[in-house]
Amino acid sequence: MGNRRACIIGGGMSQWGVREASLVDMTQEAGKACMEDVPGLTPKDIDGFLFASSYAGRCSFQTNTAPVMAERLGLKPTSICARVDVLCAGGSTGILLAKGLVESGMADIVMVAGGEKLYTPQKWEVFYSELASIDHDWDAPHGLGLPPPYFALTAKEHMRRYSTTKEHLAAVSVTNYNYGLNNPKGQFHKQLTMEEAMAAPLVVDPLTLYDCCPITDGAAAVIIALEDRAKDLTDRPLVYIRGGAQVSLHSVSANWPGEHLADWAHLRKAAEKAYATAKVSPQEIDVAQTHDCFTISEIIEVEELGFCKKGEGGDFVAAGEINLGGKVPINTDGGLLSCGHPFGATGIRMGMEIMRQLQGRAANQVPGATIGLTHNLSGLNVEHTIVVYGREPLP
Amino acid sequence: MSILGVPVLENRYPVTMDMWPVEHKAFNRIHRFYEHLKEGRLTTTRCKSCSHTAFPPRVICPECLGEDLEWIDLPKEGKVLVFTEQVKGVPLGFQAPLIHAWIDLGPQSPIPRLLSRIINCEAGRLKEGDEVRLVVFEVPSHPIEIKKETITAERVYYAFEPKG
Ligand SMILES: [Zn+2]
Numbered sequence: 422m423g424n425r426r427a428c429i430i431g432g433g434m435s436q437w438g439v440r441e442a443s444l445v446d447m448t449q450e451a452g453k454a455c456m457e458d459v460p461g462l463t464p465k466d467i468d469g470f471l472f473a474s475s476y477a478g479r480c481s482f483q484t485n486t487a488p489v490m491a492e493r494l495g496l497k498p499t500s501i502c503a504r505v506d507v508l509c510a511g512g513s514t515g516i517l518l519a520k521g522l523v524e525s526g527m528a529d530i531v532m533v534a535g536g537e538k539l540y541t542p543q544k545w546e547v548f549y550s551e552l553a554s555i556d557h558d559w560d561a562p563h564g565l566g567l568p569p570p571y572f573a574l575t576a577k578e579h580m581r582r583y584s585t586t587k588e589h590l591a592a593v594s595v596t597n598y599n600y601g602l603n604n605p606k607g608q609f610h611k612q613l614t615m616e617e618a619m620a621a622p623l624v625v626d627p628l629t630l631y632d633c634c635p636i637t638d639g640a641a642a643v644i645i646a647l648e649d650r651a652k653d654l655t656d657r658p659l660v661y662i663r664g665g666a667q668v669s670l671h672s673v674s675a676n677w678p679g680e681h682l683a684d685w686a687h688l689r690k691a692a693e694k695a696y697a698t699a700k701v702s703p704q705e706i707d708v709a710q711t712h713d714c715f716t717i718s719e720i721i722e723v724e725e726l727g728f729c730k731k732g733e734g735g736d737f738v739a740a741g742e743i744n745l746g747g748k749v750p751i752n753t754d755g756g757l758l759s760c761g762h763p764f765g766a767t768g769i770r771m772g773m774e775i776m777r778q779l780q781g782r783a784a785n786q787v788p789g790a791t792i793g794l795t796h797n798l799s800g801l802n803v804e805h806t807i808v809v810y811g812r813e814p815l816p
Numbered sequence: 817m818s819i820l821g822v823p824v825l826e827n828r829y830p831v832t833m834d835m836w837p838v839e840h841k842a843f844n845r846i847h848r849f850y851e852h853l854k855e856g857r858l859t860t861t862r863c864k865s866c867s868h869t870a871f872p873p874r875v876i877c878p879e880c881l882g883e884d885l886e887w888i889d890l891p892k893e894g895k896v897l898v899f900t901e902q903v904k905g906v907p908l909g910f911q912a913p914l915i916h917a918w919i920d921l922g923p924q925s926p927i928p929r930l931l932s933r934i935i936n937c938e939a940g941r942l943k944e945g946d947e948v949r950l951v952v953f954e955v956p957s958h959p960i961e962i963k964k965e966t967i968t969a970e971r972v973y974y975a976f977e978p979k980g
Contacts, residue, residue, distance in 0.1 A: 549908045558837035559872050562955075562973045563933040564910040566835070571931075573900040574918060581898075625902045674931035675871050682898070682918065 426648040426814050427523040428659045429516070431459035432773030435536070437639030437761045438608040444474070444481050444538035445493055447640040451766070452494040452534060455642035461654040462530075462644065464495040469528035470502045471518060473511030473535030473765035477504075479550050480541050490534060500528035505765070508554055509712065510667070510797035510806035511535050512641065512768030517808060519645035520662045529647045535765030536640025547636055555801040559673045568714065569633055571674070571801055573625040576717040579683035580627065582732065585720065587627060589735030591618035593716035594631035594758060596743055601755020603784045608637050608761030632716040637761025641769035643776070648814070660779045663792075663815055664699030665808040666691045672803050688725040688798070691805040695794070696727075699809035700816060703727030707790035708778045709749050710771035712798045713756040719743075722796060723751070726807075745785060753778065753785040764799075768806070771795040775810045831958040835909060840969040842962050846873045848887055853952045853972050858892055860927065861885040869926035890927055892950040893979065894919040897929070901939055913939040919948060919976060936977040948976040 433454020435447040442450070456462055472487045483489065487504045491497070501522055507514040515533035522528040541547055552566030565571060579585045598613035613631060621629035651659055668691035670678040679686040696702060703726060711722040720734035728749050729737040737743070743751040754760060754774040757767060775793035777783040791812040798805055831838060841847040849872075852859040862869040863877035864884040871890070876883055899917035906914040915934040921927060934942060935951060952974050960969045 545908055548905070552835040552907060557835070560931070561835040562837070563916065563931065563975065564835075564907055564914050565916065565931070566907055567905070569905075570900045570902050570914065570916045573902075574898050574916065577898050577900065624904070625900050673872055675927060675929065677929070677931075 425524045425526060427520040427645050427662045428648050428651040429662060429772055429776045429810065430644050430646050430651045430655050430657070430659070431455060431462070432641065432643035432769065432776060433458050434606050434641035434766065434770055434773070435639055436606055437637050437763060439540055440638035442638065444477055444483070444536055444640070445489065447538070447638065448490045448534055448536050449493050451536065451640035451642045452532070455532065455534070455644060459644055459655055466654070467496050467530050467532050467644070468498055469500040469519065469522055469531035470496050470498040471505050471515040471531060471533045472503070473505040473507070473515045473533070473769070474537055475506045475508045475511060475554070475764050476537045476539060476550065479553055480546070481538055494532075496532065501531070507804065507806070508799040509714065509762070509764045510768055510799035510804060511765035512770070513772065513795055513797050513806045513808050514667065514768070516643065516645060516662065516768065516772050517665050517667065517806070523645060523647050529650050531645045532642055533645060533769060534640065534642035535769050537763035537765055538638050539636050539763065540638055556673045559675070560801060565674070565801060568801065569625040569628055572715040572717055573628050575682045575721070576627050576715070578681050579717060579721060582681070582683060583735065585735035587619065589720060589739050590627070590632050590716040591615055592739040593713060593719045593743070594618045596738065597713055597752045597756040597758040598631065600753050600785055601759025604755045604760060607755045607759050608635055609759045628715060628717070631758070634714050634757035634762045637763045639761060639763035639766050641766040641773065643769050643773055657780050658812060660776045661811050661814045663701070663809045663811040664695055665806070666694035666698060667804065667806040668694065669804040674801060683721060685721055685725045685802070685805070688722065688805040691807050692726050695807035695809055699811070701792055701809060701811070705792050706749055706794050707792050708753060708775065708787040709751045709794045709796065710753075710756065710774055711751055711796040713752055713758050714762060714798070716758070718798065719751065723749070726794070726796065745787065750785070750787045753783060753787065768795060768797050771797070772808060772810070779810060779812050829958055834956070836955045836971055836973060839971045840960055842960065845875045849873050850972060852887065853974055856950070856952055858890045858950050858974060859887045860890060862888045862926070871927040888926070891921045891925050894921045894930070894948055894976065896942060896944055896946045896948060898944060899934065899942055901942070903939060915942060917942070917948065917976065933975040934977065935975045942978065947979040949979045951975055951977040
């Protein structure tokens with residue numbers, strides 16, 4: 422089986438935002454966009470289906486979602502049909518699992534879809550339900566469900582230790598919002614200025630409005646195919662899933678694995694493993710999608726992913742290194758900050774954007790990009806997931 | 817209060833949908849943690865075979881898989897390392913200011929740090945380095961069906977508060 426290689430060959434997403442649509446509706450929109458992105462593909466070709474969603478059980482009162490979604494999409498999977506729940510990393514997890522299924526010989530063509538319907542008929546339920554996202558008996562009773570306080574603590578720690586400033590945080594908001602301007606499916610299309618970002622209303626000190634990703638309804642889907650089948654199905658350049666890693670070292674906040682909250686030891690470990698499996702170095706990454714649930718997250722991620730030294734993330738983003746023409750353009754489709762964040766769909770959107778970048782058809786194209794990376798953190802920063810994509814297969 | 821259009825839920829409290837643990841001994845094997853809280857003690861389990869202390873408390877030792885565990889007390893006082901105050905948009909069931917602090921329990925503690933809510937503290941009062949102490953409070957009780965009887969299960973939880 423050594424020669425079976427998995428490629429990402431197409432993808433699509435529903436409109437993201439505050440939607441007048443159910444999870445089942447949005448999954449159909451995303452599935453259609455995805456299948457239409459690979460003109461040679463029909464639902465009959467797809468033998469595996471993974472659906473990433475964490476809130477279907479809570480917000481749509483629907484568990485065992487995979488058969489529901491497969492049926493609505495006209496799929497009749499014969500190798501796998503299952504749901505994946507890793508909250509914010511569910512989509513990327515689905516892609517890593519699909520790689521394993523394809524390369525092991527279990528499946529040939531897998532659709533990885535994901536989505537969340539987070540806006541409930543009464544808004545209080547949205548925020549209340551987030552208490553279910555974290556270690557229930559030990560962190561939720563402290564009111565930690567909604568993430569802003571935890572990332573505000575993280576930002577304070579980073580600011581104190583590394584002289585990171587509010588301007589550094591704002592540089593991430595401005596960059597990502599402006600990347601999102603030409604992404605029609607994203608939640609926001611707002612030209613954000615530095616002045617506006619600096620004057621935004623407070624959420625939890627030091628985080629203000631544009632430091633935090635919104636609550637979002639939406640779905641996305643991609644096709645992961647065996648290299649040989651991919652060659653028959655598409656004329657576009659092949660994009661290989663070269664490697665990846667998913668690291669979980671703790672769950673309850675008391676067992677945080679770093680020296681302090683701005684020290685993300687679990688991400689460092691994930692990066693080390695992902696680069697090793699993909700046989701690339703951080704210097705070889707041409708374009709990345711990192712988990713900008715908060716601006717401070719992206720600043721710490723560029724450090725722990727090895728794009729700059731520890732403590733220099735603020736200067737890295739403010740110097741324009743994440744913009745087109747910079748060292749590593751990041752979140753080129755708008756990221757979580759501008760596209761929004763329907764948890765299970767986010768990693769799929771990221772994978773789709775990296776695929777487009779490596780195929781040379783992205784809206785904000787990085788010229789000549791050949792190696793790209795996606796990164797998700799999930800839950801209360803309890804897990805890190807990385808997928809590395811490349812135009813060339815593993816040597 | 818009746819819920820319009822949802823008569824099936826009228827006067828019913830879906831306890832599995834709130835943020836507090838189901839603490840009654842009929843529903844977990846670490847209920848002594850909550851019983852100790854009622855005595856004003858913050859405790860966890862230590863393995864008698866390999867001496868490893870784990871938090872939260874367990875029913876197996878994560879180091880050696882031993883099941884012979886004992887309860888030990890954690891410090892009831894600590895120092896604030898870093899904290900945040902949330903004044904807007906606090907989740908249902910919590911009041912503003914919702915204060916979270918990363919607390920140093922001291923070099924002698926087998927669990928060096930805890931993240932906790934700080935209560936009994938007005939906005940703007942807390943500072944880094946402040947000393948805080950354990951505080952135990954009641955949280956909503958709930959009905960529980962045991963065999964053919966429905967009883968009311970009392971619950972508590974913990975936070976920290978400024979010392980002095
Ligand atoms: Zn042990």
